[in-house]
Amino acid sequence: MNRTKFFKKLTVNDINEVDFLWNTLSSFQSNHNSGYYRIKGDEVGQPDLISYRIYNTEKYWWIICLVNQIQNPFVDMTEGSIIQLPNIRDIYDFYQNFSVR
Numbered sequence: 001m002n003r004t005k006f007f008k009k010l011t012v013n014d015i016n017e018v019d020f021l022w023n024t025l026s027s028f029q030s031n032h033n034s035g036y037y038r039i040k041g042d043e044v045g046q047p048d049l050i051s052y053r054i055y056n057t058e059k060y061w062w063i064i065c066l067v068n069q070i071q072n073p074f075v076d077m078t079e080g081s082i083i084q085l086p087n088i089r090d091i092y093d094f095y096q097n098f099s100v101r
Contacts, residue, residue: 063094
């Protein structure tokens with residue numbers, strides 16, 4: 001899942017661009033039971049590795065960061081910290097309902 005699908009696309013001077021100021025990312029909701037996960041030492045700064053281990057794809061790393069308000073994985077993720085993992089059904093629902101294009 002490409003996160004740019006949640007940003008508005010516009011054309012400026014005949015060039016297609018993505019408007020990073022307008023997005024639907026804040027619309028993510030957890031309607032199903034979420035899981036929790038304790039960050040291991042080799043996962044610090046690597047939300048893509050956690051995504052791969054939990055969802056069998058690295059593509060959901062940004063959703064893990066979004067849900068846990070992680071802006072800088074190298075600073076905001078520490079070994080032993082517990083993070084929330086959204087239910088895969090919530091991820092699919094979000095993609096279906098809020099994808100802009």
